[in-house]
Amino acid sequence: MHKDQPLIFELSKPGRIGYSLPALDVPAIDVAQVIPTDYIRTEAPELPEVSELDIMRHYTALSKRNHGVDSGFYPLGSCTMKYNPKINENVARFAGFAHIHPLQPEETVQGALELMYDLQEHLKEITGMDAVTLQPAAGAHGEWTGLMMIRAYHEANGDYNRTKVIVPDTAHGTNPASATVAGFETVTVKSTEEGLVDLDDLRRVVGSDTAALMLTNPNTLGLFEENILEMAEIVHAAGGKLYYDGANLNAVLSKARPGDMGFDVVHLNLHKTFTGPHGGGGPGSGPVGVKADLIPFLPKPTVEKGENGYYFDYDRPQAIGRVKPFYGNFGINVRAYTYIRSMGPDGLKAVTEYAVLNANYMMRRLAEYYDLPYNRHCKHEFVLSGKRQKKLGVRTLDIAKRLLDFGYHPPTIYFPLIVEECMMIEPTETESKETLDAFIDAMIQIAKEAEETPEIVQEAPHTTVVRRLDETTAARKPILRYQK
Amino acid sequence: MLHRYLPMTEEDKQQMLQTIGVQSIDELFSDIPESVRFRGEYNMKPAKSEPELMKELMALAAKNADTKTYCSFLGAGVYDHYIPTIVDHVISRSEFYTAYTPYQPEISQGELQAIFEFQTMICELTGMDVANSSMYDGGTALAEAALLSAAHTKKKKVLLSNAVHPEYRDVVKTYAKGPGLEVVEIPHKNGVTDVDALQKEMDEDVACVIVQYPNFFGQIEPLKDLEPIAHAHQGMFVVASNPLALGVLTPPGQFGADIVVGDAQPFGIPAQFGGPHCGYFAVKSALMRKIPGRLVGQTTDEEGRRGFVLTLQAREQHIRRDKATSNICSNQALNALAASVAMTALGKNGVKEMATMNIQKAHYAKEAFVNHGFDVVFPGPFFNEFVVRMNKPAAEVNKKLLEKGIIGGYDLGREYPELQNCMLIAVTELRTKEEIDTLVKELGDCHA
Numbered sequence: 001m002h003k004d005q006p007l008i009f010e011l012s013k014p015g016r017i018g019y020s021l022p023a024l025d026v027p028a029i030d031v032a033q034v035i036p037t038d039y040i041r042t043e044a045p046e047l048p049e050v051s052e053l054d055i056m057r058h059y060t061a062l063s064k065r066n067h068g069v070d071s072g073f074y075p076l077g078s079c080t081m082k083y084n085p086k087i088n089e090n091v092a093r094f095a096g097f098a099h100i101h102p103l104q105p106e107e108t109v110q111g112a113l114e115l116m117y118d119l120q121e122h123l124k125e126i127t128g129m130d131a132v133t134l135q136p137a138a139g140a141h142g143e144w145t146g147l148m149m150i151r152a153y154h155e156a157n158g159d160y161n162r163t164k165v166i167v168p169d170t171a172h173g174t175n176p177a178s179a180t181v182a183g184f185e186t187v188t189v190k191s192t193e194e195g196l197v198d199l200d201d202l203r204r205v206v207g208s209d210t211a212a213l214m215l216t217n218p219n220t221l222g223l224f225e226e227n228i229l230e231m232a233e234i235v236h237a238a239g240g241k242l243y244y245d246g247a248n249l250n251a252v253l254s255k256a257r258p259g260d261m262g263f264d265v266v267h268l269n270l271h272k273t274f275t276g277p278h279g280g281g282g283p284g285s286g287p288v289g290v291k292a293d294l295i296p297f298l299p300k301p302t303v304e305k306g307e308n309g310y311y312f313d314y315d316r317p318q319a320i321g322r323v324k325p326f327y328g329n330f331g332i333n334v335r336a337y338t339y340i341r342s343m344g345p346d347g348l349k350a351v352t353e354y355a356v357l358n359a360n361y362m363m364r365r366l367a368e369y370y371d372l373p374y375n376r377h378c379k380h381e382f383v384l385s386g387k388r389q390k391k392l393g394v395r396t397l398d399i400a401k402r403l404l405d406f407g408y409h410p411p412t413i414y415f416p417l418i419v420e421e422c423m424m425i426e427p428t429e430t431e432s433k434e435t436l437d438a439f440i441d442a443m444i445q446i447a448k449e450a451e452e453t454p455e456i457v458q459e460a461p462h463t464t465v466v467r468r469l470d471e472t473t474a475a476r477k478p479i480l481r482y483q484k
Numbered sequence: 485m486l487h488r489y490l491p492m493t494e495e496d497k498q499q500m501l502q503t504i505g506v507q508s509i510d511e512l513f514s515d516i517p518e519s520v521r522f523r524g525e526y527n528m529k530p531a532k533s534e535p536e537l538m539k540e541l542m543a544l545a546a547k548n549a550d551t552k553t554y555c556s557f558l559g560a561g562v563y564d565h566y567i568p569t570i571v572d573h574v575i576s577r578s579e580f581y582t583a584y585t586p587y588q589p590e591i592s593q594g595e596l597q598a599i600f601e602f603q604t605m606i607c608e609l610t611g612m613d614v615a616n617s618s619m620y621d622g623g624t625a626l627a628e629a630a631l632l633s634a635a636h637t638k639k640k641k642v643l644l645s646n647a648v649h650p651e652y653r654d655v656v657k658t659y660a661k662g663p664g665l666e667v668v669e670i671p672h673k674n675g676v677t678d679v680d681a682l683q684k685e686m687d688e689d690v691a692c693v694i695v696q697y698p699n700f701f702g703q704i705e706p707l708k709d710l711e712p713i714a715h716a717h718q719g720m721f722v723v724a725s726n727p728l729a730l731g732v733l734t735p736p737g738q739f740g741a742d743i744v745v746g747d748a749q750p751f752g753i754p755a756q757f758g759g760p761h762c763g764y765f766a767v768k769s770a771l772m773r774k775i776p777g778r779l780v781g782q783t784t785d786e787e788g789r790r791g792f793v794l795t796l797q798a799r800e801q802h803i804r805r806d807k808a809t810s811n812i813c814s815n816q817a818l819n820a821l822a823a824s825v826a827m828t829a830l831g832k833n834g835v836k837e838m839a840t841m842n843i844q845k846a847h848y849a850k851e852a853f854v855n856h857g858f859d860v861v862f863p864g865p866f867f868n869e870f871v872v873r874m875n876k877p878a879a880e881v882n883k884k885l886l887e888k889g890i891i892g893g894y895d896l897g898r899e900y901p902e903l904q905n906c907m908l909i910a911v912t913e914l915r916t917k918e919e920i921d922t923l924v925k926e927l928g929d930c931h932a
């Protein structure tokens with residue numbers, strides 16, 4: 001095995017340090033005097049012993065082996081990989097935001113509470129909901145929070161038989177997983193050939209055991225569910241609630257609000273539409289908005305505005321409880337707030353318009369070279385199928401890997417599950433026409449390669465720091481930590 | 485509209501509309517029925533320019549009393565520790581912070597390797613076999629540990645020490661409602677889990693026993709005595725642990741813990757009003773294929789180079805959907821990176837030295853309180869927190885301290901009726917002798 005890039009442990013040398021602790025200004029008591037022997041560690045943890053420069057070089061080297069939005073185009077469908085504004089990072093690091101303790105007296109954190117309250121107000125306006133909690137830490141956490149509230153709502157009505165949550169076959173995997181964690185069974189509703197929820201199938205699966213229908217709108221195919229009001233009617237008539245997965249909110253800012261579409265609960269991914277960076281997989285933030293009848297069930301505490309300033313309200317007897325220690329991922333909420341205030345109402349409207357313009361432009365230009373399963377205006381993203389290329393022996397996975405050679409992060413692939421050899425492309429509004437054109441050119445070239453020199457695509461990537469990795473062995477004989 | 489984040493020019497727009505074959509952008513929204521179309525304008529504050537917004541938000545931040553200006557003795561799960569300067573420099577490299585989850589390993593080796601190193605460090609500190617790539621925070625990690633225990637043992641009862649962080653307990657109880665678990669709280673006795681009470685509640689239906697080490701009061705739970713009880717009926721032994729304390733304390737893995745969780749906030753992560761922090765989740769190898777969240781594994785590429793991938797994904801929501809072991813998707817990757825950098829900077833020696841310094845400073849403070857006639861409530865060994873009884877509610881005392889530029893300890897009366905007027909005081913390596921002496925002096929007439 002070649003080890004091109006050492007692990008930090010492999011750089012370790014006894015006797016080196018990378019820290020600078022304050023001098024001890026109290027008596028240097030021996031730990032053994034105050035801690036029983038059985039509870040004193042006898043073997044030190046094998047952590048690295050390296051200098052500060054060693055550390056900087058190591059992580060700088062690692063960063064160069066990583067692709068972020070700042071490195072290049074990242075059209076990863078449903079992930080909204082837009083530019084992460086730098087002002088957000090500065091604001092989140094202000095001492096008054098970064099270095100405040102969650103249990104400080106309320107009068108010492110009025111600025112933080114004001115920001116949270118105002119962010120909630122903005123999110124209410126954007127979603128058309130009546131109240132918002134910032135407590136959930138990420139989208140999936142928001143989904144589960146919303147479902148727990150729906151469960152509490154039904155139970156408060158003495159309705160204990162609503163055991164099922166309906167999700168479309170195009171839904172993200174977290175939807176059914178969240179339903180399970182919240183104690184529900186998942187029922188799948190089919191999509192039509194047009195890529196929308198099949199109303200007849202919805203009527204068939206909905207019933208007195210329906211707790212909720214979870215929906216993304218636009219859906220994961222990038223298509224707006226035109227029959228949304230009828231769907232809401234079907235679900236509401238059966239006594240169920242309508243849940244909005246806000247993963248795709250970038251498509252409808254200022255164009256349509258979940259609250260006006262009949263949704264009762266909404267979660268947002270502030271790390272998508274509202275530019276909290278993805279951080280290599282987190283932290284995110286997943287606020288949840290609700291209509292008035294669900295307000296009593298919001299997790300506690302809520303942030304309220306009173307005569308003497310802002311405060312936390314813990315006196316909420318019907319609350320589902322806490323979903324997270326403290327009040328959510330405040331640092332991410334600060335970034336989202338900064339973004340919203342940087343854009344204003346006009347800016348947010350333009351965000352969606354350009355996101356949709358970019359997606360439609362790419363879709364139309366690529367439709368000649370790849371199969372377009374749903375030929376209609378898309379919203380912020382669209383799906384292509386690699387069926388044509390598959391016949392030539394080139395899989396969508398190969399196309400994705402070939403894109404790496406051009407310096408691009410590939411689209412989301414093999415999702416949604418209902419599209420064969422699926423590629424889900426979301427350009428976002430922060431990309432220029434030049435960037436879109438260059439990516440389109442690369443995709444066209446790959447389509448040609450698939451016909452003329454398929455092995456170039458099949459063997460890709462050729463230029464990355466590692467070639468394709470053996471994932472099978474990784475799973476069969478897992479090595480999950482370094483050992484000397 | 486012109487905006488620095490929106491590069492499209494009028495000319496671009498016209499060309500693109502032409503390619504699409506529509507007259508206007510509005511046409512692209514024709515599929516949204518008029519009945520749900522939002523035609524107004526958001527009723528919100530107008531946009532501000534960068535310098536104006538910076539100024540406004542700086543003023544808003546200044547309304548808060550931050551712990552860089554005030555001297556803080558508040559801990560209770562979130563601590564004011566030394567953060568090596570390089571931590572922020574590393575996590576500010578935008579190749580890390582503007583990346584998504586490393587689903588394309590060939591261009592994500594940096595993130596994947598960093599997480600693999602994080603997993604290793606957590607295993608080293610906790611004495612466990614496998615650690616995942618992070619959870620949201622210590623509280624939700626603990627709740628997931630309860631769920632995993634129940635799923636693995638097929639039992640429904642959770643015995644939860646009430647010396648576990650109150651907010652962690654609240655989160656466990658919320659999560660428990662999903663699968664219908666019964667959560668029974670075990671009282672504390674003298675600040676540690678009451679062994680007799682635990683013994684009494686223990687039976688064949690118990691999925692897990694949950695304790696915290698050091699616990700919410702800073703006390704060192706007798707894991708050695710608790711473990712045999714937890715395992716008496718094939719239940720799981722779950723320990724929530726401050727990873728910094730494990731620089732000095734015997735790791736829970738050595739006491740036979742099956743699952744160890746906690747929050748890596750003490751390593752390089754600022755308080756940030758409670759989040760984002762960084763949950764960790766570590767298990768014995770028997771639970772490897774049931775652990776929630778992402779795992780990074782080592783492998784090789786086609787040419788024999790070492791590389792890293794997300795692995796054992798058959799546990800996860802994007803593959804298993806409703807059969808997944810958890811719904812977690814986004815985690816706290818960037819904070820796991822921050823914690824890794826801090827753990828690396830501190831290293832083998834620094835983690836021990838910093839943990840030891842916490843013990844030394846906290847014990848100096850405790851002695852100072854005792855010498856001034858205060859009642860230090862619990863007699864057992866502790867890490868960097870201890871409980872002091874006052875003659876009035878801690879909230880009242882804290883008001884007075886604030887005037888002196890001090891953020892006082894946590895008011896235990898909020899959550900523990902038997903601890904009215906008691907304050908939980910945290911002393912980290914950053915508190916100086918002078919600050920400690922000032923605290924005791926300012927509280928001089930408050931002893932019970």
